[in-house]
Amino acid sequence: MGVLEWNWAVGVTTAPRKSPTLESCLQSLSLAGWDSPRLFAEPFSSKSKIFSNYPFSMRSTTLGVFPNWYLGLTELYLRMPHADAYLMFQDDALVARDARAYLENTLWPAAEVGVVSLYCPSREHVRDLTGFREINRGWAAWGAVAYIFSNPGVRQFLSDPVVLNHRHHGPSSGVRNIDPVVGSWCQRNQLPYFVHIPTLVQHIGATSTIKPASGLKGNRVAIDFDPEFPRKHQSLSVQSETDTP
Structure with a gap:
């Protein structure tokens, strides 16, 4: 239920x-409804005019994927400390247009939530299913491209000793x-891990110098990404309400 x-x-x-993807990512986030994300940048990340337009935290030494993400x-x-939702996004992804408004009307999918992944790898995709x-999967979970925490x-999560x-x-x-x-944190604490179907995020990157072997392949790839899904969903909802006697 939204607030x-x-x-x-x-x-x-x-x-x-x-092949830098940050600019495309930020444009996508803006169209989705988030205009001023904070950038958490590893050394030698692009220092173009992009960084002058956003708040950013530049790392003085290379931390690696998990430390930079956790610290961010x-x-x-x-x-x-009193935000309603915390969205951590990776710079090599695109998000569906108007996703923020859509999520504010659909979160949260349960009374207690571990995490919501806006990225749905094909392994988790179910045809003709819409929603969360x-x-x-525990340790076998895939898809840290876009996570939302309550x-x-x-x-x-941040205070968990195992994490x-x-x-x-x-x-x-x-x-x-x-x-x-x-x-694994969700599984250990019996907190639900949700993905959204269809995926609200598409991965566009190949590799980075921080993780040269990265890349989404096979069942990790998202399918049926529709950048206009939130708008279409809203139109269907309005039509449905109008048609209700």
């Missing part, structure tokens, strides 16, 4: 890329595996 006047805390993690989410919370689908959820210890002794020295960490 009036949502207060969003939005962050975008960015890293150097052979922590900073969002500390800057905006709960999955329980206010209670972000506080519980914190991932950097200390997690696989790959704790610099990767955002989605497995989030998925």
